[in-house]
Amino acid sequence: MKKALLILLLFTIHQIGIAQNYIPLIKNNTELSYICKLHGQTRTLRLTTKMAGDTLVLNLDTRGVKSSIRTLPEALKNGTALSYNQGEYAPVLNLKPTETFFMISQSAYRDLLKNNKFIYNNTTYVLDKNAPKNSVELEGKLLDTLHVIAQIDETEMWIIKNPDFPLICKMTKNPLGINFTLVKVVDK
Numbered sequence: 001m002k003k004a005l006l007i008l009l010l011f012t013i014h015q016i017g018i019a020q021n022y023i024p025l026i027k028n029n030t031e032l033s034y035i036c037k038l039h040g041q042t043r044t045l046r047l048t049t050k051m052a053g054d055t056l057v058l059n060l061d062t063r064g065v066k067s068s069i070r071t072l073p074e075a076l077k078n079g080t081a082l083s084y085n086q087g088e089y090a091p092v093l094n095l096k097p098t099e100t101f102f103m104i105s106q107s108a109y110r111d112l113l114k115n116n117k118f119i120y121n122n123t124t125y126v127l128d129k130n131a132p133k134n135s136v137e138l139e140g141k142l143l144d145t146l147h148v149i150a151q152i153d154e155t156e157m158w159i160i161k162n163p164d165f166p167l168i169c170k171m172t173k174n175p176l177g178i179n180f181t182l183v184k185v186v187d188k
Helices: 002-019 073-078 106-115
Strands: 030-038 041-052 055-062 065-071 092-094 117-120 123-127 145-150 156-160 168-172 178-187
Touching: 073 106, 106 117
Parallel strands: 065 092
Antiparallel strands: 030 041, 030 178, 041 055, 055 065, 117 123, 123 145, 145 156, 156 168, 168 178
């Protein structure tokens, strides 16, 4: 009887541990690894975060293409568009003051929390309240995310619940043919 109670107690503790949501810490030198589906092709993509003053630099590495994508402070705070650049146009790419890369702006994140929706690239994304709360897993841990669906097409995004760095950890059904999933986060 004691063994059965001990096993039940350990099982319960294990379930509580797995049920907790995971929010990866994104800081300077964090390496984000994605699997990307681009127009029917599959590629790996690695982004390494760097802060250059108040500018976010994502050092991109995919299939021999290396580029530094620079997101301006005003875009981090109030951006309204995602850049889908694949790093092939320049070794250093300075995004527009309205563009972010693999994340939404902090103001769009606040709009999502306050109004259950936000607008990006002139598209309204609405919070999916019916979706399972945690449908994205990273290295055996369930990510704490917000699932949104575009209102003009079927694009879906899962955004990590982090007001400072609202990273898009998964995108599917993108009509541009660019879909991706975060598969690993490493602090260096």
